[in-house]
Amino acid sequence: MKAAEQHDSQHQSRTKLLDAALYVIRAKGYSATRVDDICAAAGLTKGSFFHHFKSKEELALAAAEHFSSMADGLFATAPYRSLPNAVDRVLGYVEFRKAILLGDLSQFTCLLGTMVQEAYETYPKIREACDRYISSHAHMLETDIAEAMITRGVHAEWTAESLAFYTQAVLQGSFVLAKAQHSAQIAASCIDHLHRYLELLFAQPQSATPTQPNQESL
């Protein structure tokens, strides 16, 4: 019992620090976040912090992974995942993203997008981690998009990959605007536009090939 408690608390402390990091970094950004801020939010001291993490940067990498795996779990078990039609899963993903715009801004915004804005030039490892996890999330979507394209017989100049990344861009950008306006409402509105775009691209009736854009580069 006591052994189990101790074993748990080992993980608990590390997880507490990661959860605290997740919250504080999303609220204040990476650079402005002090190690002591995270310790205070976790109810621990710096001794514990540096026992679990070699440095502040290593914490950032661990927090990125922590955030990513939490997100993976959330989307893997989301109801829309079990829809049989790939088009419905793609639209379901977007609707789900809209539905989870709840509570504080620092609770639903993306840690990866927040960190990479600050870190892309000065902390290469953080940039790489953010890139990897964002791409991995996009790839999950890409699979459904590719299947949806086949389902609806869409033959377009754009690729499933580029559309998957586009959805991520819309989400990241909607978070930026939400922060500027200090409200989630604008993010919901942006997600509605994204939803409309996807409906237009995967429209069932007439020819599934939409109008052509003038330049394509990815």
Next chain:
Amino acid sequence: MKAAEQHDSQHQSRTKLLDAALYVIRAKGYSATRVDDICAAAGLTKGSFFHHFKSKEELALAAAEHFSSMADGLFATAPYRSLPNAVDRVLGYVEFRKAILLGDLSQFTCLLGTMVQEAYETYPKIREACDRYISSHAHMLETDIAEAMITRGVHAEWTAESLAFYTQAVLQGSFVLAKAQHSAQIAASCIDHLHRYLELLFAQPQSATPTQPNQESL
């Protein structure tokens, strides 16, 4: 001559500091940017810095305004502005945004989006400034969008305002992804998708009313 030189140098030093701030903050973020970094980039000392700006935060506000007025100038004189058709101006704006994805990431990304991500919780004045300038830029677009809607007889659930903000979200998000991937290519690809969406919304032929989304909130 000497008087003019001195008068110029007054403004020159302040502008040098603002230009330096623009570059350094976009590369390292606001918090990670040190006053000395900006001074070094401007070739001046801290004495000069604090002569022109009361504090680091006041510089951020001035830099936001500087960035915004530079952008205003750029877009006001852009060739697409003189197109007679509002639809063409809306599409022209997006094409222009794609065309200026040149050089270093810290040269074409948005200072406002970068700063607001870090500052939205901790520096209310910076958040407000970023919000104001982003909204003002969006409003410029909104005018053309509203006219384009009339031109094409579009009667939709979405408003010109929401679409204008959506374009900004796409741009902001494409910068986030570009930073993650350390390349402007993904941003260009995202802008292509945005272009396609606008073409679909303002399609000339059949009914101009697109399919309806399930929820609208702005």
Next chain:
DNA sequence: TACATTACATACCAACTGGTTGGTATAATA
């Protein structure tokens, strides 16, 4: 019981940071 390891806490430090001070050079003004 004896020893080793893990999980923290407390106290501390060297480096850095935003901002201040006192001073100089130049130029406008009277």
Next chain:
DNA sequence: TATTATACCAACCAGTTGGTATGTAATGTA
């Protein structure tokens, strides 16, 4: 020419920051 204001600099300072050194209680292990 004397006076005042502006633009700028070099040196400094007090507070903060990431990180370390040291101690200790709990647990695992033999």
